[in-house]
Amino acid sequence: MIHLVREKLNISDGLIVPEAEDLHYLVKVRRIRSGEKVSFASAGDVFETECTLSGKEVSFKITNKYGDLQNKPKLFAALASADIPALEECLRNGVEAGGDAFFIFRSDYSNTDTKLIEKKMPRFKTIVASAASQSRRTMLPEITLKTMDELAGMDCEHIALHPYSPVNLNSYDCKDKKDKMLWIGAEGGFSEKETAFFEGKNFRMFSLKTPILRMENAVTVSLAFVRNLINLQSGE
Numbered sequence: 686m687i688h689l690v691r692e693k694l695n696i697s698d699g700l701i702v703p704e705a706e707d708l709h710y711l712v713k714v715r716r717i718r719s720g721e722k723v724s725f726a727s728a729g730d731v732f733e734t735e736c737t738l739s740g741k742e743v744s745f746k747i748t749n750k751y752g753d754l755q756n757k758p759k760l761f762a763a764l765a766s767a768d769i770p771a772l773e774e775c776l777r778n779g780v781e782a783g784g785d786a787f788f789i790f791r792s793d794y795s796n797t798d799t800k801l802i803e804k805k806m807p808r809f810k811t812i813v814a815s816a817a818s819q820s821r822r823t824m825l826p827e828i829t830l831k832t833m834d835e836l837a838g839m840d841c842e843h844i845a846l847h848p849y850s851p852v853n854l855n856s857y858d859c860k861d862k863k864d865k866m867l868w869i870g871a872e873g874g875f876s877e878k879e880t881a882f883f884e885g886k887n888f889r890m891f892s893l894k895t896p897i898l899r900m901e902n903a904v905t906v907s908l909a910f911v912r913n914l915i916n917l918q919s920g921e
Contacts, residue, residue, distance in 0.1 A: 686722045686733075687715060690817040692825045694727045701725050701734050701745040711736075712743060722748075726823040729753050753823040758915055759785040759864040762908060763836050765792035765871035766802055767900055773812055774901035775869075776828065780816035782905050783912030786827040787813070788836055793876035799830055806830075833882065841866045843888040846907055848874055854891040854907065859914045867911060869903050 695702040703711065703725075711717045719738040723745055724731055730752055734745035762784045764775055776787060791799055806828070813826055837843065841864035846854070859865065868875075868888070875883070883890060893906060 686724055687711065687717070688724045688726065688818055688821050690726045690814060690822050690825050692727065694725055694732065696732075696747070699747050701732055701747060703745065708743060717743075726753075727825070729823050731823055757918075758859070758862055759841075760908060760912055760915060761786045761788065761839075761841065761864065761866045762904060763788045763790055763831075763866055763868045764904070765790060765869065765875075765900070766795040766797045766799060767871040768797060769801070769805055771871075771900050772797075772802075772805075773809070775904045776809055776812050777816045778901055778905040779908050780813055780822065780826055781820040782908035783916075784826055784904075784908050785824070786829075788829055788831045790831055790833050790836055792833070792871055793879055794871045794873040796871070802830060833879075836866065836868075837882075837886050837888075839866060840864075843868065843883075843886065844911075845875065845880075845883045845888045845890045846870070846893065846903060847880065847890050848892050848897055850890040850892040852889075852891050853894055854910060855894075857889075857891060857911070857914065859911065860918060865911060865915070867907055869900060869907065871900055 689707060711723065717723065717736050719736060721736045722733060723736055724733050730750060732747050733749040735748050737744045737746065760783055762779050764772065764787060766789050779787060789802055809828055813828055817825055842861055843866045845868040898906065
């Protein structure tokens, strides 16, 4: 079944009315046929529909609706701004690994200006939507720019990944019901100043007992690991 995740859905008289871009994708790219099932998701709600083709008219009748919002901690990723291709891969992998929101910040080792990040936001959001649909998510993850101070002020458990931390991520106990924020640095990791910033904020710091990973691989491994722990604690 084709699955699409969007920020908002147009619903009218028991029908899902896709945006023009989605309609083009379904009809011209996926070549959907009458009677085929399509599911649309937004904000934790999933609408199962059946397609009807009549000449040039296309409709998607809602046949079932269910909610998938669960009372479990959310998983966020704070990503240091990096090369655009690296960030694109981080977002794609991070959504599929279970990230609920992504915040890009300027770090000491960042080599990409935030103005370019802002310019690329439409592209990033397209990648997030595609990855969310591919992995059959029921909510569209948020992606925004923030400063380190803004992120540090968010009410969640903050976890910084640092390759030289003596504490391994495998020892992390996530029984705390608070939301989680994983901080992941650009190439070169975090500077001494940033490490001191984390320590001053009483962030937990962990390492991965692997060779030094590229940023996009660190995102995949760490988010998937913590997401797995959260889901296990939630009884999934």
